[in-house]
Amino acid sequence: MGRQGWDRLAADFWQSPFLQPSMNALSPDLDSCASEPIRVPGAIQPHGRMLVLGAATRELLAFSANWTDAAERTQVLAQVAAHVPDLAAGESAAALGTIQLGGDALDVSAHRAGEHVIVELEPAGAGNGTQAPIYSLARHFLPQLQRARNVDDLLAIAVRELKRLTGFGRCMAYRFDAEGHGEVLAEAMDEGYESYAGHRFPASDIPAQARDLYRLNYIRLIPDGEYAPVPLVSLDPVLAPTAIDLSLAGLRSVSPVHLEYMRNMGTRASMSVSIVVRGELWGLVSCHDRATRFLSFPVRAACEHLGRLLSVQVEATQERVEVERRHELRELTFNLIAQRHDLDASLLGLVAEPAPLLRLARASGVAVVLDDACRAQGEVPPDEQILALAEWVRRRGTESFDSDRLATLWPAAAHWDGVGAGVLAISISQVHRHVILWFRSSVVQTITWAGRPYKETRVDGRIHPRSSFESWTEVLRGRSPAWTSAERGAALELRQSLIGIVLRRAEELNQVAAELRRVNKELEAFSYTVSHDLRAPMRHIAGYVDLVLDIEGAKLGDKARRYLGHVKDASAYSGQLVDALLDFSRMGRTALKHGRVDMAALCNEIARELTRFESARTIEWRIAPDLPVLWADPTLMQVAMRNLMGNAVKYSRDRPVTQVQVLPASRDGMAGVEVVDNGIGFDMRYVDKLFGVFHRLHQSDQFEGTGIGLASFRRIVERHGGQVWARGVPDEGARFGFVLPGTLEKD
């Protein structure tokens, strides 16, 4: 049958009742694009012939309309029938040899498609046996593949080889990004072809169902984009030609929309070879020619093989790169964690030396948030914004979060002026706001599209593929480079390790607490022993000295009496020291019994008492009426205030008029009081020694005392979770104050 006859048949076909409206090649409808039945077009390309057999019956069910000679069909049928049982479903077409039909040599191939066997015949290609293209592929391509160091190398080799095998004018390899856009990474072409290197082909160029098909069938060839489809003719009244699955058929007729796309691109012939990595369509090698380009079955088989080899190599190379990166990241994580052992449990310490942390996620800024504390380094937004973001991340309830365009999810980030356009965060605790955040600043991305990446709807209201492939540049702002799965993985691994540390810390703390309890018990036993065993000898010394003085005092000389007096005083003083030490230790051991403490009432009472003891002196008390009411242990508060006010009176005894003020104080949201005197004061150089047990800044013959009052005072305040302070100027006076958490409203 001549070409004209085929065209006539084709024209008949397009008017046949089998056709659904959307399949009408002359009026591709916009909506049809995604739902177009590309696997079951009911037609083939005209450069070959097709037979469809029942897989079980081996009877002829349908044939392509360009094969009118029934005798030829029967001849082929007889020849292939024996091979039918060898064809496994899902496998690509198997070569069944060459046959002579009417003086033409034709390559026969066949594959299973469900219940059908599809037999395809096309003009035989040159070269068989060791001349077959597949052997040349093995000779040329494989050694080069082995030498490739990275994915870019692989793709460059693949496009060169594919061009050599097929003679297409331009072969280019592109990889799909996360959004499905294809970026051209390698290209090989003849002179006069436009270069698309570095361009992007928008995702919309390849509809979803076409992608699915590419994953299944590694090769798709359109030798002549101007072809007229040849319909399949069914011999079985129940079998519609559009029910025959041509997914794996080399002759499958393609979508009219795609043919229009080819025309718009100025391409007469096109071929694509799939790169499938881990079951996903990773990329395509796409070949174009301005002229028609027919490829024989052996050449196509070699191309398909190339695609599979390339896929395996890309997968292996990617895995190797990922493993290397993971290894590097793991080492970084390990080092980060190793340093943790030297520092305190605080995560905040992580940012002290931010370089490894930044390198871990290739970030330009990093922040650690621990409840309300925030430590940040590098290019980061303001602290309060980080805290708010950390809270938002925590509330998501996921272990990690990342975005390369934070402002679309967290609008406040839009005002950060490019800082932190991308964020990767790990939430370390479910309960607390313990979050580590990495920030990447925005990069202005310039994307060169191979034509405006938007489908066009023209006045006729139908979908058309884009008509322009002119370079079109798009500038993207407010985005950071995307976070890779390796970086996300490293962040999660760091999270795991930190959780491990936190758990171990908790365990250690438990041990320390147990040890503390043990030591406390020992101390209790010790002070008990001191109280009994040390106090008794002191009592004996004092007792016997008294007895000697009583009984023999009159007979002793003045000197001897004075010496014995010293012995007595010393033993009495030792007794006081022991008593004070016991009181002090008891203060730390007994449980706090909280109650309402009206500081004004308490201070007035102590002032009256102290005045009574020092009736010979003139003491001017100025106790502010607005002293706070505290939530504290009333007994201990009394001891604390007695110490402070007693000191104020004691150290101002040389003044003609002692002035003591008691004023309200506040600090860090806590409230308390401050006692100010006009006494001998102290040198601020020694302020740290002031609160130590038995530390005294004055000679003991100048001012009596055990040196334990301020230590007790501090201990009491600290046991309440408060703060103490002291200010002094020698010979002018001193001020001692404290604040406690838990202020009560005065009645």
Added chain:
Amino acid sequence: MLKPILLVEDDARDLELTLVALERSELANEVVVVRDGAAALDYLRREGEFTGRTAGNPAVVLLDLKLPKIDGLEVLKAVRETTELRSLPIVMLTSSHEEGDVVKSYELGVNAYVVKPVEFKAFVSAIADLGVFWAVLNEPPPGSTKAARRVAE
């Protein structure tokens, strides 16, 4: 005849000083001294070496807290568990005012609790006060000789 004061003290110096203090407080009561808790209980129960002593409880027991064999708290407990001795006044003498001892002593029903002061004068006056209060002023429990003496007078 005045009922005796039972002094339970193991430390020789404390014992001497306490006796001096009691002497200076000019109490007429006889002072019976035992050196450990076991002897104290023997005396009170008229057992062991005290099997033959005259019947009757002391006016007051001055009981040291830390004692060999049976310590002060144990003696106190045993006394409170014995019907004939239950109402015997007991004053605990101790070297310190550790809170645990105070609480335990009161739980066991001690009548008074005295921390021996370091200064001897204070010690004398404390002992004197105790003696006067418990041996002279305090209303004696039934069965003590003071009540009998009052009846006799």
